[in-house]
Amino acid sequence: MSSIDVIEKFLRYVRIDTQSDETTGTSPSTMKQHDLARVLRDELKEIGVTDVFYDEEHCYVYARIPANTEGSDGPALGFIAHMDTSDEVSGKDVKPRIVENYDGRDIQLDGEGRIVLSPVDFPELKNHKGEDLIVTDGTTLLGADDKAGIAEIMTMAHTLLSDPSIKHGDIRIAFTPDEEIGEGTAFFDLERFGAKYAYTVDGGKLGELEYENFNAAEGIIEVKGRSVHPGDAKNKMINASLICYEFHSLLPVFQNPMYTEGREGFFHLTEVSGRTESARASYIIRDHDRDLFEKKKELFLKAGEFLNEKYGEGTVKVTLKDQYYNMVELIRPHQHLVDNARKVMTDLGIAPIDRPIRGGTDGAMLSYKGLPCPNLCTGGYNYHGKYEYASIQEMRKIVDILLGIIDMYK
Numbered sequence: 001m002s003s004i005d006v007i008e009k010f011l012r013y014v015r016i017d018t019q020s021d022e023t024t025g026t027s028p029s030t031m032k033q034h035d036l037a038r039v040l041r042d043e044l045k046e047i048g049v050t051d052v053f054y055d056e057e058h059c060y061v062y063a064r065i066p067a068n069t070e071g072s073d074g075p076a077l078g079f080i081a082h083m084d085t086s087d088e089v090s091g092k093d094v095k096p097r098i099v100e101n102y103d104g105r106d107i108q109l110d111g112e113g114r115i116v117l118s119p120v121d122f123p124e125l126k127n128h129k130g131e132d133l134i135v136t137d138g139t140t141l142l143g144a145d146d147k148a149g150i151a152e153i154m155t156m157a158h159t160l161l162s163d164p165s166i167k168h169g170d171i172r173i174a175f176t177p178d179e180e181i182g183e184g185t186a187f188f189d190l191e192r193f194g195a196k197y198a199y200t201v202d203g204g205k206l207g208e209l210e211y212e213n214f215n216a217a218e219g220i221i222e223v224k225g226r227s228v229h230p231g232d233a234k235n236k237m238i239n240a241s242l243i244c245y246e247f248h249s250l251l252p253v254f255q256n257p258m259y260t261e262g263r264e265g266f267f268h269l270t271e272v273s274g275r276t277e278s279a280r281a282s283y284i285i286r287d288h289d290r291d292l293f294e295k296k297k298e299l300f301l302k303a304g305e306f307l308n309e310k311y312g313e314g315t316v317k318v319t320l321k322d323q324y325y326n327m328v329e330l331i332r333p334h335q336h337l338v339d340n341a342r343k344v345m346t347d348l349g350i351a352p353i354d355r356p357i358r359g360g361t362d363g364a365m366l367s368y369k370g371l372p373c374p375n376l377c378t379g380g381y382n383y384h385g386k387y388e389y390a391s392i393q394e395m396r397k398i399v400d401i402l403l404g405i406i407d408m409y410k
């Protein structure tokens, strides 16, 4: 068993640069994601998975481990992780370092001591005292998001195949590209994947079990103004930038990401540009509750209508587009997915953490495409930055969680 090590796998995967890029417009968004896809395809074959399919065009890797139980009628159960890393911080030349038996104090990431991972900034570090942590050298992200998930799934598969005494049902695995740019499910072949239920392994802290996410829409405001020489402008000028400003003032002040948490939704102004003649603002609208989400969109439209009444029809054009929905409505009919994961964790002495995601996941998209798909933890922290780290002990426990869930569905 000692030859199957989640950490050895993880350290290999993070050294492969797989950063995605939302500006390229291609699928996959970057060709280097294939570098990891090929490694995973080869490794799956090496460990004895006979049914591996690599979609070389769109960079998805699918694998199937058939049931080894006589007449197993459990559902085909899937596990999904994404190969790309965030485009916010470089994922090139990642040099992971292990801090053994962490003492609860500052961790110097770079050679000069300028970049420090400190419990003052990240109080959660205190919980990892005595554990072994994997950190960066302060110049890149780590890529635990989501290579920790990949390593855990690969270790689970490797364990199943090396020990036939572990009985299991039909297991499906998929590794996807471009999750970080919201395109992870664009070319996901649900039919080929063939799972009835699945889990994404893409969360953080040990125990996290996520099946609620935001309902999400994007709103664009385009304002037409009337530019007139300012010395001559009385009763003639319409300043589009100021109308944008006025539009924003009609939205509830405290329904803003800066003032919200938990299940509180918001309007977030993501971009604004304007002159006198024309102006434009982009928003994202989020709420876990579907009714409140619809009400937020109504209010958004009404603000535009109000300004059109005030300044003339056609002054403000409001465009709303739904982006994704809360998966909870689709998980509820399959509550066993949550209950079973919770039971496995509890049996392993891990306290399940139920927390609504303040964002979306590939699992939410897949749930709406017909594959109910909650999200499990990975043991990684501080995603999308140089301060990213992962706990070795937590990653090992997460492999046990995956094996435990498989046991429940055999």
Ligand SMILES: [Zn+2]
Residues within 6 Å of the ligand: 082, 145, 146, 179, 202
């Ligand atoms: Zn992720």
